[in-house]
Amino acid sequence: MHDDEFTTREMLQDNSVISVANEQWVFFSSHLEVDTQVSSVPQLYINELDFIFNLSLDEETSELKIHHHNKDVDLHVRCHHYLTLNLARYRAADAKKGVLPANQGWVNTEQLVKDLGVDMRYLNIQIHRARKQFSEVLTNVHDAENIIERQLRKVRFAGASFMIYKGCELESTSDVARTRKNSITI
Template sequence: MATLKNSVSGESCLLRAQHVFGRDEARCDTVTPGNHVSRMHACIRFKGGRWELRDQSRNGTLLSGTLLRDGEHATLREGDTIRFGKATDVCWHVDDLSDPADMLWPVRAPARPIVLDSAHMLSGDATPAVMVVRSSSGEWLCDDRGELRVLRDGDLVTTGNLSWRLTLAHKDSTLALAVPAGLSTLPQRIEFTVSSNEEHVRAVLHTRGGTVDLGERSHHYSLATLARARFADMQTGYDSASQGWVEVETLARMLGIDVPHVNVHIHRARAQFAALPGNGAIEFVERRRGSVRFGCVAFRVFRGERLECQWLPAEPAHGFVPHAAHDDLMLHALPT
């Protein structure tokens, strides 16, 4: 299994077949803090039998002293060193470049990555423990729902308070997000288009009366981040009332800004939507003490031209027409 090692902490990092580094806690596989690190700074992926490092940042990535700029890529070799942005204290040493392996990737801490071999007993606060085992035909089976089921790439495995997603090293096909029936009939839905380096976000509001281009605004990235958090919670199994709540301090860390700046973003977003005709009663951003979330408004998030995630309200809210439970409408997010 391919691994990098942090020169300061000594931490070993297992690489997924496509592994993203950056400071965005919600979008990156390995969070790399620093003022000069982009939200999604660089990606390492296994391609054509080799591991490749691709930069997608503003400040570049140093590979053994050679600077890679946005869009540039290079093949990794054992012994290489990687520095993200202008950071000079921390570097990652390329320790191993073995082929990628099937893994259980944690949804959130305190779960840790698990490299799958043949059979694994997952411990949590649940009794009995959950078993993940490879079948004679090579499929992964899991008994977390009382009986064995076949796991597909991206499927959720849960035991007690711990959750993982199955990440297959080699996929037969790419799963696409299904377009929910009746999406176009909703009174409102908002679509975010996020650039590949996560630095630019355009928002478009669709209503029965037409389409409003809300342009590129810094606060749109805050909204897209909250939308992604709501989708992730839905995928994990949280009910609608519990989905998407993020502490303001956590959101500030995810965005790489301070708490007052987060509050400014939320204020500007609310003001922008309130100024639109007919939208005063809709809460695009909901608040409770110390936390915020994206409201009960249908959304879609695109990364480039690829649909990454989408969400529909499960129950009528603020004039929305009723729909089937959103759990039945969503498939897995596309890898990025």
């Protein structure tokens, strides 16, 4: 076909006859199509969220709330929050040592298993449950399922801003949380 064959430009309508390469075709538009839906695009990043952990004094109960722009998301009490909280503790310890944020919190899974007193299978189940809950609840957050990041035999908590309360006492906080402290309500 050559460009000069298409000199006439008309709006196609149902039953319009079209000639292409010496053949005639009848145009029928489909009325069965579904309207295009605008999909919800994640608007936040994990590092924009404030994670507030509440741990009982005996460390048997751990609760997590997420705060952003005066909105709270309550993730309630879950066993896997204890894992996430402990990963946040590793991150806080590294921050106190002066480790750069990109390297904070990475812990070998064998060490984590030993520290938590669980086996590797249980650890992997807890990581899966945490990631699943985050991705289901935080649909507006990019990579919410990666709240617990993994590398070869290492894991870490991806949140940059967190506060850990044990009982009603502030046990630990990240540097980012300290700078946002005035905006966080519990």
